[in-house]
Amino acid sequence: MKEVDLVVIGGGPAGMAAAVKAKEKGVQDVLILERENSLGGILNQCIHNGFGLHYFGEELTGLEYAARFIDKVHRMNIPYCLETMVLNIGSDKTVTAVNSTEGVFTIKAKSIILAMGCRERTRGALNIPGTRPSGIYTAGTAQKYVNIYGYMPGKSVVILGSGDIGLIMARRLTLEGAEVKMVCELLPYSSGLTRNIVQCLDDYNIPLKLNHTVVAVHGKERLEGVTVAEVDQNRKPIPETAEFVPCDTLLLSVGLIPENELSRDAGIELDPVTSGPVVDARMETSVEGIFACGNVAHVHDLVDNVSNESELAGESAAEYILGINVPDRSETIVVKAGNGIRYTVPQLIRKQSLSRDTVKIFFRVADVYRNVRLAARCGNNILVERKRIKVTPGEMETLELKSQDLREINAGEELVIELRTDGEGH
Amino acid sequence: MPEKRNLICINCPVGCLIEVTLDGDTINSIKGYQCKRGLEYARAECTNPVRTVTSTVRVKDGILPVAPVKTEKPIPKRLIRDCMKEINRCCVQAPVKIGDVIVENLLGTGVNIVATGNVPEAHGKNGS
Ligand SMILES: Cc1cc2nc3c(=O)[nH]c(=O)nc-3n(C[C@H](O)[C@H](O)[C@H](O)COP(=O)(O)OP(=O)(O)OC[C@H]3O[C@@H](n4cnc5c(N)ncnc54)[C@H](O)[C@@H]3O)c2cc1C
Ligand code: SF4
Numbered sequence: 001m002k003e004v005d006l007v008v009i010g011g012g013p014a015g016m017a018a019a020v021k022a023k024e025k026g027v028q029d030v031l032i033l034e035r036e037n038s039l040g041g042i043l044n045q046c047i048h049n050g051f052g053l054h055y056f057g058e059e060l061t062g063l064e065y066a067a068r069f070i071d072k073v074h075r076m077n078i079p080y081c082l083e084t085m086v087l088n089i090g091s092d093k094t095v096t097a098v099n100s101t102e103g104v105f106t107i108k109a110k111s112i113i114l115a116m117g118c119r120e121r122t123r124g125a126l127n128i129p130g131t132r133p134s135g136i137y138t139a140g141t142a143q144k145y146v147n148i149y150g151y152m153p154g155k156s157v158v159i160l161g162s163g164d165i166g167l168i169m170a171r172r173l174t175l176e177g178a179e180v181k182m183v184c185e186l187l188p189y190s191s192g193l194t195r196n197i198v199q200c201l202d203d204y205n206i207p208l209k210l211n212h213t214v215v216a217v218h219g220k221e222r223l224e225g226v227t228v229a230e231v232d233q234n235r236k237p238i239p240e241t242a243e244f245v246p247c248d249t250l251l252l253s254v255g256l257i258p259e260n261e262l263s264r265d266a267g268i269e270l271d272p273v274t275s276g277p278v279v280d281a282r283m284e285t286s287v288e289g290i291f292a293c294g295n296v297a298h299v300h301d302l303v304d305n306v307s308n309e310s311e312l313a314g315e316s317a318a319e320y321i322l323g324i325n326v327p328d329r330s331e332t333i334v335v336k337a338g339n340g341i342r343y344t345v346p347q348l349i350r351k352q353s354l355s356r357d358t359v360k361i362f363f364r365v366a367d368v369y370r371n372v373r374l375a376a377r378c379g380n381n382i383l384v385e386r387k388r389i390k391v392t393p394g395e396m397e398t399l400e401l402k403s404q405d406l407r408e409i410n411a412g413e414e415l416v417i418e419l420r421t422d423g424e425g426h
Numbered sequence: 427m428p429e430k431r432n433l434i435c436i437n438c439p440v441g442c443l444i445e446v447t448l449d450g451d452t453i454n455s456i457k458g459y460q461c462k463r464g465l466e467y468a469r470a471e472c473t474n475p476v477r478t479v480t481s482t483v484r485v486k487d488g489i490l491p492v493a494p495v496k497t498e499k500p501i502p503k504r505l506i507r508d509c510m511k512e513i514n515r516c517c518v519q520a521p522v523k524i525g526d527v528i529v530e531n532l533l534g535t536g537v538n539i540v541a542t543g544n545v546p547e548a549h550g551k552n553g554s
């Protein structure tokens with residue numbers, strides 16, 4: 001069996017950043033496995049700009065951002081296999097993959113980094129009654145058609161779900177001459193970035209219908225229209241509000257979910273909220289020596305954060321392989337999503353891995369809130385607190401904690417990330 | 427009378443909320459941005475709003491039928507439609523390399539349209 005120090009699964013921005021960092025930190029033997037025919041991941045279909053301002057200090061398109069990392073991979077001579085699909089990983093850190101030149105093969109790794117990204121949800125779409133005419137696509141599939149294959153999915157479009165891909169596609173299809181009738185969002189707020197609402201919908205006068213959903217699709221062979229209705233507080237459609245909207249295309253942009261089959265099969269503990277592996281502050285999963293980063297760990301809206309998080313995972317894997325700073329895994333602080341918080345990453349902190357000055361906790365709030373404070377608390381002790389004018393579930397939040405403060409917390413104690421409103425607490 | 431305008435910076439996904447106070451055409455104050463680009467954006471949005479346009483151009487004899495492009499710099503918002511017309515008129519010969527100038531001096535703005543991705547030449551393109 002072939003032996004490799006570090007196998008990185010997925011050659012998107014997460015996998016590339018992790019591989020580059022691990023090599024920089026002294027791991028000589030790194031291998032990236034990617035199922036597509038090029039490195040770059042989802043960025044290959046992101047022709048729009050808005051990437052890299054924080055990481056590179058300049059604004060790039062998705063492809064340009066990917067190209068910078070592909071260059072780094074080449075310059076550092078990191079080997080990668082394309083059109084190679086990983087089928088299985090074992091908790092003993094064996095990786096089984098398949099490609100057309102080698103067939104099915106198994107690699108024994110000292111450490112593995114999971115960087116498989118995420119896929120689009122179709123949930124919600126599945127219980128739309130009616131026939132199944134052609135003309136219904138996920139927004140990401142449509143993005144791939146238009147941006148890579150130069151093929152327009154239709155002329156008049158309704159978009160269900162206001163996730164970022166849907167918003168980006170609303171503008172893209174409009175610019176290519178299609179009529180985007182509306183974007184329907186079941187919730188009272190958009191899950192997309194505010195910037196995309198301004199730049200993709202408002203700029204083109206595309207209506208965003210909050211508290212609306214598609215209740216039926218019409219058409220035999222090709223989609224002829226959809227029925228749209230407003231929903232009540234319990235998200236149940238209000239029949240009197242039903243309206244027929246003619247269109248030949250329906251795009252679904254109802255969210256992303258981490259690719260987690262491989263993780264689950266490897267016996268890695270998953271977080272039911274993120275759907276990704278439970279990780280510690282070094283991005284290590286419940287299986288020692290297996291790390292996760294990028295969209296496979298939790299869905300990011302900013303690739304810059306993906307790169308930073310993945311560098312951390314790469315560095316941690318390097319330390320693990322080289323036997324530096326490997327923590328005793330028994331002493332942990334549990335990071336808990338408290339009041340108003342949906343999830344946190346990491347979900348736990350290993351007390352003996354506080355070798356860096358600070359630890360960043362990423363999280364999402366559960367709803368839209370105004371004039372709140374985001375806090376990290378242990379017992380009655382508030383470690384950090386930040387005022388925010390507005391927070392929304394669509395934008396990832398962070399709190400940076402001093403390792404010095406975290407060392408004072410006893411193993412087994414909880415670090416609660418929570419939302420505080422004025423009038424409550426101190 | 428000073429007028430208040432709330433803007434959302436679109437230059438990066440952080441989406442800072444920026445508050446501008448205007449007195450006629452004069453900007454009195456700009457608050458809420460986290461970096462210089464936000465300040466510049468707020469100034470421009472109140473005087474001459476601009477956008478970077480990204481799209482694809484048709485490619486002849488490439489491994490893919492289209493190549494991604496962008497305006498090298500943001501262009502006036504009112505020119506977006508005309509810019510798309512220019513882009514859709516183009517057809518470039520493969521290979522296309524990242525950074526290649528596709529349209530020079532777009533609509534007299536002094537801004538070029540450049541390729542943002544590579545499209546290598548297809549081999550055996552005529553089926554031969
Ligand atoms: C439409 C859209 C718009 C976005 N807009 C912005 C934006 O404006 N600004 C911004 O900063 N960010 C944006 N993002 C977010 C950013 O692109 C992502 O966060 C980032 O690409 C995630 O990187 P990743 O490497 O984790 O995942 P991916 O890019 O998805 O890469 C994962 C890779 O793993 C491979 N893989 C999966 N399973 C296997 C397997 N079993 N074997 C081998 N390989 C496998 C996949 O083929 C893929 O190449 C956007 C994302 C999307 C989808
Ligand atoms: S001000 Fe700077 S950090 Fe804030 S949204 Fe604009 S570009 Fe991003």
